Amino acid sequence: MLFVPGTLDPAWGQAARAPKQASAPACDRAEFRLIVDVGHTAESPGATSSRGFMEYDFNLRLAKEIEQKLLEAGFAKTMLLVTEGKGLKGLFKRVLVANRTEADLFLSIHHDSVPSYFMEKWEYEGQELKFSDRFKGHSIFISNNNSDVKASLAFGSLLGKQLKARGLQYTPHYTEAFMKNRRRQLVDADAGVYRYDQLIVLRATRMPAVLLEAGSIINRDEELLLGKPEHRALITAAVSDAVEAYCAARRPLNPHLIARSQRSNPTKSIFRPAAAAQPAKPGAKQ
C-alpha cells in the first residue's frame, strides 16, 4: 500500500491542535484531508474494457489526475491511496488506512462495466473481446450504512451537480429491473446519486464516503472518450469544485473532534443544513 505524500498522521495531529482563526476562510484547503482511493489493485484489476485494458489502470490514471488537480487548488493534504493484494483483503486494507488517518472525506474512483448477460463479442486488433454499447455515463454511490450518510449524500450530490454542469450525464440504468441484484435506488435523481449500502469502502469507512464510476469502459465509444485528457479534465475539475463546495459547507469544527464525535454518536452529521451550503460554480476561480 502506498501513500502520496508520505506519512501524514503527525502533521494532521498538529493541524488539529492549531486554533481556528476568526478570519479563516470558509474552506481551509490546506487542512482538508481527502483520500482519493484508486479502485481495485494491480493483482485484482476489476473490469476489462472493450479493448482489453484493465479497469485498475483507468482508475489509477484518473485518480492521479484528480490528486494533482486538488493539490494545485491548494488541498495540500490530498492523498492518493493505492492498495496492493488480491480480492477482499485489499478492500479491508484501504478501509483500515482511511480510518487510521481520520480523513475528512473518502472518494473511491472506479470505471464501470455491465453484467455478463449484456456482453457481446467483437474483434479488436486480432483479439476476440467483449463489449456492450448499451449504457454510457457516470454514476455515484453512497451507503446508508456509512457513519455519516448525510455528509456522504451531500458530497455525492455536489459532485453529480458539478459533472452535470459540465455537460456530463449520469447513467439511469441502475434503477431498472434488468439489473437484478445490481439494481440500486436513486437517492438524488438530479445529481445521479445511488444507494449501495453493502459496499465495504462506503460502509466501513468512518468518514463521509462516495464512490464514483467515472464512465463505462465496456462501452466502445465511452472507453475512447475516457482516454482523452480533455474529457478527464472535466471530471477532475468537477471533483475539485465539489470538494471545495463541500469543504466550505461543513461545520467549522476541529476535524479530530468531529471524528471522535462521529464515533460516539454515529447519527450526528458533520454536514451543515443544506440551506447553508454554497455549491461552487463550475469554472469558478480556484
Ligand SMILES: [Zn+2]
Ligand atoms: Zn471497479
